Amino acid sequence: xxxxxxxxxxxxxxxxxxxxxxxxxxxxxxxxxxxxxxxxxxxxxxxxxxxxxxxxxxxxxxxxxxxxxxxxxxxxxxxxxxxxxxxxxxxxxxxxxxxxxxxxxxxxxxxxxxxxxxxxxxxxxxxxxxxxxxxxxxxxxxxxxxxxxxxxxxxxxxxxxxxxxxxxxxxxxxxxxxxxxxxxxxxxxxxxxxxxxxxxxxxxxxxxxxxxxxxxxxxxxxxxxxxxxxxxxxxxxxxxxxxxxxxxxxxxxxxxxxxxxxxxxxxxxxxxxxxxxxxxxxxxxxxxxxxxxxxxxxxxx
Numbered sequence: 001x002x003x004x005x006x007x008x009x010x011x012x013x014x015x016x017x018x019x020x021x022x023x024x025x026x027x028x029x030x031x032x033x034x035x036x037x038x039x040x041x042x043x044x045x046x047x048x049x050x051x052x053x054x055x056x057x058x059x060x061x062x063x064x065x066x067x068x069x070x071x072x073x074x075x076x077x078x079x080x081x082x083x084x085x086x087x088x089x090x091x092x093x094x095x096x097x098x099x100x101x102x103x104x105x106x107x108x109x110x111x112x113x114x115x116x117x118x119x120x121x122x123x124x125x126x127x128x129x130x131x132x133x134x135x136x137x138x139x140x141x142x143x144x145x146x147x148x149x150x151x152x153x154x155x156x157x158x159x160x161x162x163x164x165x166x167x168x169x170x171x172x173x174x175x176x177x178x179x180x181x182x183x184x185x186x187x188x189x190x191x192x193x194x195x196x197x198x199x200x201x202x203x204x205x206x207x208x209x210x211x212x213x214x215x216x217x218x219x220x221x222x223x224x225x226x227x228x229x230x231x232x233x234x235x236x237x238x239x240x241x242x243x244x245x246x247x248x249x250x251x252x253x254x255x256x257x258x259x260x261x262x263x264x265x266x267x268x269x270x271x272x273x274x275x276x277x278x279x280x281x282x283x284x285x286x287x288x289x290x291x292x293x294x295x296x297x298x299x300x301x
Contacts, residue, residue, distance in 0.1 A: 118189035122164035123259045129169035130238050131252040139233030140173040141183040141213050148224035157182050157196030217241040227262050
């Protein structure tokens with residue numbers, strides 16, 4: 001009991017030394033660490049951060065065990081790695097600085113909510129457009145941006161700011177239209193670029209049946225978290241590429257389900273499922289009530 005009182009007394013002594021500025025300092029650092037982790041998750045930089053953490057742990061172990069040569073190699077590797085990170089994440093860093101310069105520091109740390117209604121409309125219009133282009137065998141390539149920023153790809157095409165509609169997509173990908181050869185990029189439910197050039201996949205195991213449009217769609221998803229919808233002009237087949245993999249021969253309703261599962265927030269999907277379940281329950285109870293009334297009427301007769 002005396003030892004516990006002694007520990008509490010020391011803890012209170014430490015708390016008395018904490019100033020208000022220390023609390024603010026810790027809060028800012030904690031928030032910055034949180035934003036870095038969110039950035040890593042959104043830009044798929046988690047593997048890079050894990051690699052850096054592993055190097056730091058190895059350096060600490062080498063220093064603890066007096067492994068001077070290994071410690072020297074790891075120290076220099078970490079210094080070069082920090083420069084490499086600046087090069088690899090140059091688009092994200094530039095976007096961060098541009099956002100800070102245009103909207104101030106609050107625009108950088110404020111949470112940007114996706115317009116779910118506009119995204120739902122974009123999904124429905126995209127499915128309608130691809131259903132029509134599949135029948136007419138019109139080649140199409142649409143990229144849905146998620147966490148990874150695709151500004152470099154947008155700069156290779158024509159910048160737009162338009163709502164997604166089936167007619168607009170069909171006009172863009174019309175074979176004689178000037179922008180039909182490139183990709184359409186959709187950000188937060190709006191078209192932000194057309195005629196954009198995507199990097200081709202370097203995967204040697206891709207089927208020889210797939211052309212450049214499919215290879216570009218797969219390549220765009222190998223290093224980003226984007227989702228790409230492809231329509232083949234040879235067969236009219238609809239495909240979806242995510243994380244470097246391709247799902248082929250999708251029906252329009254299957255495409256709608258895939259886009260909703262991949263793009264819509266989980267809370268919205270749960271709300272829709274609850275609403276659908278409630279509607280089915282109401283219809284089921286109504287049908288049972290009517291059936292019971294018919295049975296009672298037959299018994300009276």
